[in-house]
Amino acid sequence: MEMADTNSMVDAKPLFSFLKRIFIEEVDKDLLLELQQITVSAEDNDLDRGFSLVGQAARANGDRLDDYVEELAVEFSRLFIGPKRAPAIPFASFYLTENRSVMSDVTVTVRKQYLEAGLAVQNLFQIPEDHIGFELEFMEYLLLRLQELEVAGDQEEIYRIDKLKETFFDEQLTTWVPDFADLILEHTNEDFYRGAAYILKETCQKH
Amino acid sequence: MNTTRRGFIKYSSILAGSVALSQSGMLSLKKLSPDEAKAATLAMDKYKIHYSACTMCPAECGMEMWVRNGQLEKIYGNSEVPMNDGTCCAKGSASQQLIYSPYRIKYPMKRVGERGEGKFKRVSWDEALDYIGKKLISIKKRHGAESMIMDCGDVTDRNPYYRLTFAFGSPNASEHGSICDVPRRHGPKLILGGKRIEPDLMTPKLVRQSDNSLKKEYGYKNKLIIYNGWNPFVATRIYYENRGTVGAQVENDCKVVVIDPALSNTASKADVWLSPRAGTDGDLFGAMLRYILDNDDPKDKNRSYIDWDMKKYVKGWDEFMDEFKSWYGKKDPINGLSYFSIDWAAERTGLEKKQIEDLSHQFGIIKPATLVWGMQSPGHHYNGYCCSVIGTVLNVITGNFDVPGGAIDCELVKCNKGGSFTGKQFKKKKITREVNGKEVEAEVEHLHMDLFGHKHPCAWDESVGNYPNAFMDGVDISYGPFRGYHYSIKAFFLRTGNAVYTAGPSYRWEDAIKAKDANGDYKLELMVVTDTLALESSLYADIILPEASFVERQSLSDIYPSHQVVYNRDAVIKPMYESKPPFEIMNLLAKKLHDLGDPDIKGEDFWEKYDKEEDFVDEMLAVSPGRVNVGRPLPYPQYPEGYKLYGTPDSLESGKAKVDDKNKKVNGTPLTVKWLREHNGVAIWPMSWYRYRKHDADEPNYAFPKTSSKMIEFVWDYEEDGKRKGRYAKHNKKIEESGGDVPLGLREIGFKKFPKTFFWFETKWNPHTNPDYKKYAKDYPFQVIGGKIHHSMSGTQMIPWLGQVKAEGTWQPLNEPFEAEVPEAVPGEGMKNMTMKFPANSFSVGTIMINDVDAKDLGISTGDLVELTNPLGKSTKGKIFATGGIRPGVIKLGFGAGGRWAPGMGPAYKSRKYTPYHNMLIDPDALSPIMGFPAFADMIVNIKKV
Amino acid sequence: MEDNHTQERRKFLQTAGAVLAGTVAAAGLAAEPAEAAQKKAPRWGMVIDLRRCVGCYSCQITCKMENSIPMVGFGAWVSTMEKGSYPKAERPFLPLLCNHCEGTEMVGRMQVPPCVKACPEYPKAERKVYLTPEGKKIRYSIGATYKRPDGAILIDNDLCIGCGKCIKACPYGARYFDPNVLLTRKDKEGKYGIGKCSLCVHRLDQGLEPACVKSCVGRSRIFGDLNDPGSEVSKLIKNNPVKVMKPDKKTSPNVYYIDLDDDLAALDEQANPKI
Numbered sequence A: 001m002e003m004a005d006t007n008s009m010v011d012a013k014p015l016f017s018f019l020k021r022i023f024i025e026e027v028d029k030d031l032l033l034e035l036q037q038i039t040v041s042a043e044d045n046d047l048d049r050g051f052s053l054v055g056q057a058a059r060a061n062g063d064r065l066d067d068y069v070e071e072l073a074v075e076f077s078r079l080f081i082g083p084k085r086a087p088a089i090p091f092a093s094f095y096l097t098e099n100r101s102v103m104s105d106v107t108v109t110v111r112k113q114y115l116e117a118g119l120a121v122q123n124l125f126q127i128p129e130d131h132i133g134f135e136l137e138f139m140e141y142l143l144l145r146l147q148e149l150e151v152a153g154d155q156e157e158i159y160r161i162d163k164l165k166e167t168f169f170d171e172q173l174t175t176w177v178p179d180f181a182d183l184i185l186e187h188t189n190e191d192f193y194r195g196a197a198y199i200l201k202e203t204c205q206k207h
Numbered sequence B: 001m002n003t004t005r006r007g008f009i010k011y012s013s014i015l016a017g018s019v020a021l022s023q024s025g026m027l028s029l030k031k032l033s034p035d036e037a038k039a040a041t042l043a044m045d046k047y048k049i050h051y052s053a054c055t056m057c058p059a060e061c062g063m064e065m066w067v068r069n070g071q072l073e074k075i076y077g078n079s080e081v082p083m084n085d086g087t088c089c090a091k092g093s094a095s096q097q098l099i100y101s102p103y104r105i106k107y108p109m110k111r112v113g114e115r116g117e118g119k120f121k122r123v124s125w126d127e128a129l130d131y132i133g134k135k136l137i138s139i140k141k142r143h144g145a146e147s148m149i150m151d152c153g154d155v156t157d158r159n160p161y162y163r164l165t166f167a168f169g170s171p172n173a174s175e176h177g178s179i180c181d182v183p184r185r186h187g188p189k190l191i192l193g194g195k196r197i198e199p200d201l202m203t204p205k206l207v208r209q210s211d212n213s214l215k216k217e218y219g220y221k222n223k224l225i226i227y228n229g230w231n232p233f234v235a236t237r238i239y240y241e242n243r244g245t246v247g248a249q250v251e252n253d254c255k256v257v258v259i260d261p262a263l264s265n266t267a268s269k270a271d272v273w274l275s276p277r278a279g280t281d282g283d284l285f286g287a288m289l290r291y292i293l294d295n296d297d298p299k300d301k302n303r304s305y306i307d308w309d310m311k312k313y314v315k316g317w318d319e320f321m322d323e324f325k326s327w328y329g330k331k332d333p334i335n336g337l338s339y340f341s342i343d344w345a346a347e348r349t350g351l352e353k354k355q356i357e358d359l360s361h362q363f364g365i366i367k368p369a370t371l372v373w374g375m376q377s378p379g380h381h382y383n384g385y386c387c388s389v390i391g392t393v394l395n396v397i398t399g400n401f402d403v404p405g406g407a408i409d410c411e412l413v414k415c416n417k418g419g420s421f422t423g424k425q426f427k428k429k430k431i432t433r434e435v436n437g438k439e440v441e442a443e444v445e446h447l448h449m450d451l452f453g454h455k456h457p458c459a460w461d462e463s464v465g466n467y468p469n470a471f472m473d474g475v476d477i478s479y480g481p482f483r484g485y486h487y488s489i490k491a492f493f494l495r496t497g498n499a500v501y502t503a504g505p506s507y508r509w510e511d512a513i514k515a516k517d518a519n520g521d522y523k524l525e526l527m528v529v530t531d532t533l534a535l536e537s538s539l540y541a542d543i544i545l546p547e548a549s550f551v552e553r554q555s556l557s558d559i560y561p562s563h564q565v566v567y568n569r570d571a572v573i574k575p576m577y578e579s580k581p582p583f584e585i586m587n588l589l590a591k592k593l594h595d596l597g598d599p600d601i602k603g604e605d606f607w608e609k610y611d612k613e614e615d616f617v618d619e620m621l622a623v624s625p626g627r628v629n630v631g632r633p634l635p636y637p638q639y640p641e642g643y644k645l646y647g648t649p650d651s652l653e654s655g656k657a658k659v660d661d662k663n664k665k666v667n668g669t670p671l672t673v674k675w676l677r678e679h680n681g682v683a684i685w686p687m688s689w690y691r692y693r694k695h696d697a698d699e700p701n702y703a704f705p706k707t708s709s710k711m712i713e714f715v716w717d718y719e720e721d722g723k724r725k726g727r728y729a730k731h732n733k734k735i736e737e738s739g740g741d742v743p744l745g746l747r748e749i750g751f752k753k754f755p756k757t758f759f760w761f762e763t764k765w766n767p768h769t770n771p772d773y774k775k776y777a778k779d780y781p782f783q784v785i786g787g788k789i790h791h792s793m794s795g796t797q798m799i800p801w802l803g804q805v806k807a808e809g810t811w812q813p814l815n816e817p818f819e820a821e822v823p824e825a826v827p828g829e830g831m832k833n834m835t836m837k838f839p840a841n842s843f844s845v846g847t848i849m850i851n852d853v854d855a856k857d858l859g860i861s862t863g864d865l866v867e868l869t870n871p872l873g874k875s876t877k878g879k880i881f882a883t884g885g886i887r888p889g890v891i892k893l894g895f896g897a898g899g900r901w902a903p904g905m906g907p908a909y910k911s912r913k914y915t916p917y918h919n920m921l922i923d924p925d926a927l928s929p930i931m932g933f934p935a936f937a938d939m940i941v942n943i944k945k946v
Numbered sequence C: 001m002e003d004n005h006t007q008e009r010r011k012f013l014q015t016a017g018a019v020l021a022g023t024v025a026a027a028g029l030a031a032e033p034a035e036a037a038q039k040k041a042p043r044w045g046m047v048i049d050l051r052r053c054v055g056c057y058s059c060q061i062t063c064k065m066e067n068s069i070p071m072v073g074f075g076a077w078v079s080t081m082e083k084g085s086y087p088k089a090e091r092p093f094l095p096l097l098c099n100h101c102e103g104t105e106m107v108g109r110m111q112v113p114p115c116v117k118a119c120p121e122y123p124k125a126e127r128k129v130y131l132t133p134e135g136k137k138i139r140y141s142i143g144a145t146y147k148r149p150d151g152a153i154l155i156d157n158d159l160c161i162g163c164g165k166c167i168k169a170c171p172y173g174a175r176y177f178d179p180n181v182l183l184t185r186k187d188k189e190g191k192y193g194i195g196k197c198s199l200c201v202h203r204l205d206q207g208l209e210p211a212c213v214k215s216c217v218g219r220s221r222i223f224g225d226l227n228d229p230g231s232e233v234s235k236l237i238k239n240n241p242v243k244v245m246k247p248d249k250k251t252s253p254n255v256y257y258i259d260l261d262d263d264l265a266a267l268d269e270q271a272n273p274k275i
């Protein structure tokens, strides 16, 4: 484990903040206004492709943002919630257990990992911990923590949290999130969520 | 650094400047204090055991649930609950796959497309309640509170919704019972004030011994059980009948006869299987009664069928028998034979004369015996009422009623619960309505759409099958003080039911729900669905509310026992996602209505009164067990006979309960949730038999059963001591007071009033018994019967484990290949979500059970796709399962097992194109004449290969 | 009034009650010393009284719930068939599980069933200790597939190489590859571990009956100690004609059937995939 890696991940914190915001709840107007600012010059990889789509989508609907927010909310429900069978179930267990349950050992493992960092979900036991949004927020938190610790210079804790982050990233995010992202891509024509899916996929790729 | 890494940094720095993002903070996780973190770590990996009650089916077995890390991991039967005595069925064991199903309704949803389109967006609870509240208040202002219907598909835990509905000012609330088996329950209700006659099979029973101690008794006394159209092994409801039936056979040499056109699993274990034509149960019972009356000879041991001593406990014996016998002289137009003769019954049922004689003789002579009739039939026939009346009479006159090993009406002996929590008192509120230009003041309850409506004014179980008509045409009040009043139905609140799919043909429901007025607005202004899973009906809702599953909410179960038992349904895990228990939904909606200015809803009746779920359950338990101290052995010899008992078993047992002579009550310490939790979740009071007799003399105790005379009543409208008595009396009074306005239902069968005693009329769509349908016999040669398949009901069919189970000929592995996402292990990569192919014939789907010789004649065999078409031109498709186990000329379909168009049904949805939808075939206008119940089992079809 | 069946059941459950009251630790599955003194290890066996089987499939699913069995595998399963023609049709049921065969072949001094015999990773040098209810210690060899002194035929996927020989050797189709269990040995031949009915030994060791017995809706599955002549299983075997599955295979099963339908038994319907 070279420092370079850790650092580059720490730098990626805003990326996780962004993704978590997109996948925990529906977007609002303020966020869209900011995303309009993003422009991509050359599309070399999925990250470029994703941000390009997101930025374009936000701009293209610039004169009808209220309606667009509403449309995106409907699409969010259709993709991730239901009540028709949601095509992209946002829980890790669904991908990692044989019978596609949403509460499984995976959920408990994740809960333990949150606990190791002194965290718990706000409504314990109500929404399974392995929801995409929570997992992304956890990454965001760990990266933030690492930043703080580096300032404080607590090497032992840096090592522990970094290890936790690595394990979580390798054993959770990279194992199922790309599949989840693929399902989004397969099932939506909405550029905004297609873009978000590309970004998500690339961010959670094994490296 | 690879390109991705560079990308990370690039975009991260762009995003870092975002205000919207940096201000979002922690949205879902929270930091724990060191103490909290320690406590949480300690509690991990430990099992905690809870006692609760299942609702995967209406048997509501007692459960023992093991929870670890907030997750429900193990499910067993609770050994202290005699309903299931520690056992647990396939479906109960599979509940995790429902509770943790990815298809649950997780958040409140608001419709954005058209009704039925299935387009929704997530909204907050407050937004959803606000929408509902505003609509309800506006509807109430314009049309009156009565224009809202609350349909609780589930019986269980419905009380909060009833309370809210009644407080809001509508008398129109219904539950599953209204759509289950109404005609079947009619006889016991008229004659005993009860509901369901079942064999005395529950074990263990808590029985008072001669030394005054209480002992759990096992073992069986039954010698003969006849199940007619009742299939307890697959259409589960009275759960102890599973182990009890085979137990009585093995341990007590009890004979079991099953009467069913199809070889049900119950029939497969029977000593005798009789398979009559569909819809002829009443004919068979009528012939049994006539045979027993004609051949009874008290002096001949071999023909001493009737227990003449029973006459002492019966009112109207002679009137009933006279009316019954008056039919002997009439000739049946369909065959020219004398009614209820053996020849007549053989002609109509298709059974051999000898079989009918043997059955009648055996039932007369073997004691103790029980005659049971079921949901499938007569529960689902237009004329099932007649059958259930005769069946009840047969059990009574043969001396089998409430004897050890005999026939128990479990409704009469179950524990009372509910009390004032049910909110019945709100229906007594006085309101005014303008009727034909006059102001009329009367109680809310007189606006009940059925009880005072022009169609079925004795429908004490609501006519849910009539709801679509009410959405279209509104309600005409023909009886009572509001006679002449008309109102529309504008709001439909459906709670954990799937009325669109199950309560009649879906097309009738869809049409009504989607109907628009001249302005292009929906006539039904508001439809709300509250459920745990997204079934068909939710696709039509304006608002969907997520209800907590049965392991996430608190309530009670009292089921259908042989004596009083009540147990706790504990909330064993936290409600998942944003789902909420009924109690909380009630309080939140009540508060919302109040805040929006509804003058009828008050804090003191809701949120101020009930702080926790436990508060209202305690209120429900305050009236438990609420049954009289009667029978042999007397349950509590220390208290006066005939007094009503209240309180915990131990407080009553102690002898220290207060005797209130004025009100004939014995008051022990009220039962509470806390008491239940401390006693394995269950309270049990002692069993007794002969509960209609004095414990020390052979005469009526006038305390049991629950009729107006507290005797067994074979007459239902009579006068005594200047008082009008009998179950039909008050309904006939309504008709008389209206000046003889005959209700629509009765008009259909040529009655002017509800009958005083024995009555008979023919069923519909049966060419073998009703001359009106003879003309269809040739072109539609198959009778259709339906049956519940325990493993694949409307709300549980998406459970994968249950697709690996076969049930009779109606749930069979005849799937076409389909793909589903199933995670599988990939070498070196761990578990991966992969699309798994389910090969053909590896997963059970709804099928059509048909006689193998019939199939051969039609040139079809198992697995072939056929189309069933009825004389109304409606059709459905499915694959056949050919077997020797069904009467020729009859086919059987599972209820709720096919044609599922809700995508949330998973595999069942994938197989919708080749699985039959039973309700598509039934006649939407055949609502049975007395209570307006759909004639689910009266239809004929032809079969074509596709 | 109480029949033996229920008495037996309640005796069995009494031991269970002691362990189960309140909160139990998942890990605490050590054998509880039972009250009834017994000289030697029990020999667990099952009688399936088909007169009482209602064909409900609860055993099949309870087993999945209890033991986290994958979709493709079965520890317990139920076979059925449509027999005869109208009006003489029949529908017999046949609940199945691993027979926890006594076996007739020897490996060392141990009498073992074909699956254990076939396992190349049996016996290993390592020995374990079995504690009888009266506290006596019995040492026994383990392996990837092995027999415990109480007769339970068990697997240890840490030792398994995934060769599948035990699956092929079992004449009853009681074993399957579990796609959710990845083998850990470096020298493995296949990737997946073996799954099968474990007789719920984790429950037995707490004084509880196997889950399929606990749930059995018709009370058709009866469990107990074949070494104890007073047990209900012993009495049922003594007082009724009983049969075992495929007696010709000389596996000496510990699962007995009352009222077995020979046609259905001959169908040999196996739920686990053949390999």
Ligand code: SF4
Pocket (backbone or CB within 6 Å): B054, B055, B056, B057, B058, B059, B060, B061, B084, B088, B089, B090, B091, B092, B093, B236, B239
């Ligand atoms: S019979 Fe019904 S209530 Fe009992 S365990 Fe099964 S599903 Fe639950």
Ligand code: SF4
Pocket (backbone or CB within 6 Å): C097, C098, C099, C100, C101, C113, C114, C115, C116, C153, C169, C170, C171, C172, C173, C174, C175, C196, C251
């Ligand atoms: S049934 Fe098969 S797996 Fe079980 S002990 Fe016998 S041979 Fe071995």
Ligand code: SF4
Pocket (backbone or CB within 6 Å): C052, C053, C054, C055, C056, C057, C058, C059, C060, C078, C093, C095, C215, C216, C217, C218, C219, C220, C221
């Ligand atoms: S649980 Fe019992 S009754 Fe049900 S199928 Fe299995 S053995 Fe038969």
